[in-house]
Amino acid sequence: MPNQLDTTDGPAGANRFERRRARTRQALIAAARQILAETGETSASIQEIAARADVGFGTFYNHFETKNDLFDAAVGDALEEYGQLLDSVTEGIDDPAAVFAARVRLTLRLAASHPEITQILRLRGLPHINAATGLGPRALRDLEIGKASGRFTFEDPLVARSAVGGALIGLLQLNSTRDLDAEAGEHMAEMILRMLGLPADEAHGIATRPLPDLP
Amino acid sequence: MPNQLDTTDGPAGANRFERRRARTRQALIAAARQILAETGETSASIQEIAARADVGFGTFYNHFETKNDLFDAAVGDALEEYGQLLDSVTEGIDDPAAVFAARVRLTLRLAASHPEITQILRLRGLPHINAATGLGPRALRDLEIGKASGRFTFEDPLVARSAVGGALIGLLQLNSTRDLDAEAGEHMAEMILRMLGLPADEAHGIATRPLPDLP
DNA sequence: GTCTGAACTGATAGAAGCGTCAGTCCTGAC
C-alpha cells in the first residue's frame, strides 16, 4: 500500500501528507529568502532559520542536508519567480529589442514592489546568468531570436548574455546605494540596446515606449 | 620619547618596528586574499587564516577587530592593485574610447596572469564599482573625459559606470565557467564601446587594435 | 475506534570558533 493514497482533495495535487511537507519546505525557503534579502549573508544559525519559518529545529534536517542546500534552493526559488514574473508581463511583446528594454526597466521597478527578489538578484544573480536553468536559458533564447531576425548584432551570444546580465545587475547595485531618478531604467535600456547593435535613435525610441504594469 | 624614533635604515620609510608591523599585517591580508580567491568564502576560521599567514593566533587581534575587517581590507588591497595595474599599462593611451577597450581586454587577460585578483574582482568587485575609493573614481573620471570630448554619448555617468562595470564582471563570471576564445575580450570591448555611444564600425576598429602587454 | 507510518519536535552531547590575557621576544634608547 505504499502508493496510491491520493484522495486528492486540494487544488495542488498530491495528498495531505505531501502538501504539508511541501508547505513546511516552502516555509524554510521563504525564511531563507527573507534572511538573504535582509542581511545578504548565509551565516544565520539553523535554529534561527527554523524559528523564523515557525518550524521545529529538527525539521530542517527532514528537508535539507546543509544550510547551503537551503540557501541554494532559496536563491533558485527567488530567481525563478523573477523570471516568470518578467515573462508574464512581457509575453505580449513581439520585438525582441522591445522585450529586452521592457525587462530592464521592469527590473528596476521591481526594486520598489518586490524588494526581496531584487536583493537576491543583486547579491546572488551574477552566477545564475550563465546557468543552464532559471534566468540563463530565457535570456539566451531572446538574444538568439533577436540575432536571427537581424535586429541584434553581436558575435557571441554567451558574451552578449553576460554583458547584458552584468550591466543589469550593476544597475541594481547602483540603485541600492542611491535613489535613482525615474529615467534611469530608460537610460540603461537604451545603452543595452545600443550594445546589442541597434542604432542610437532607434534604441532611444524603443527604450522610452510606454511600459506594461507589473501585477 | 614617544615620537621620533625613526632611524630609518630601510627603503620603505619608518623604523624597524613599524616595518615589522606592516609586514605582519600584509601577511594577514595576503592570506585572506588567497582564501577569498580559492574558496570565495569568508568562513575560514581566524586560526586557519593566522596559520596560513604564519603568524600567531593572537596576533590577528593586534591588526584587526573582526574577520570581516580583514576581508574588507583584503578586497580593497586586491582591487587597488588591479586599478594601479591597469592604470600603468594604459597610461600612454589618449583616446578615452581606446582606454576603455584596452582595460576590458586586459582584464580578461589578467584572468590568466593574475588569477587571484581576477577571482576577487569577480566575486567582490560589484559593490566597489560605485564606491568612492578604488575602482570607482577612475572609471568615472574616464567616462566624464570621454563625454566632455564628445566621444561618448550617455545621459547619466553613474548609470553608465555601473553598466560598464557590471558587464565587465559578467564577462569574468562567464570566463570562470568556461574557456572563452581569444576574441571574447575584443567582442566585449566592442559592445561596451557601442553602449557608450560609438558607431558600430568605429567601435570594432578600436576594439581590435594591438594591445600593450601586461608587466 | 484502532493501527501504521511519515513528518515534526526539541533536548542534548559533542565539536568548533572566538576573544582574552599573562608571558615572551624583539627593537631601539641610554
Added chain:
DNA sequence: GTCAGGACTGACGCTTCTATCAGTTCAGAC
C-alpha cells in the same frame, strides 16, 4: 649591558552551532 615598551604568541574559558535521536503528533486505511 640594561631597560622600556610595543609586537607577538598560544593555551584557556566561554559561547555558539551542529547533527542526532527518542518521543509526539497527525493523516489516512481498515
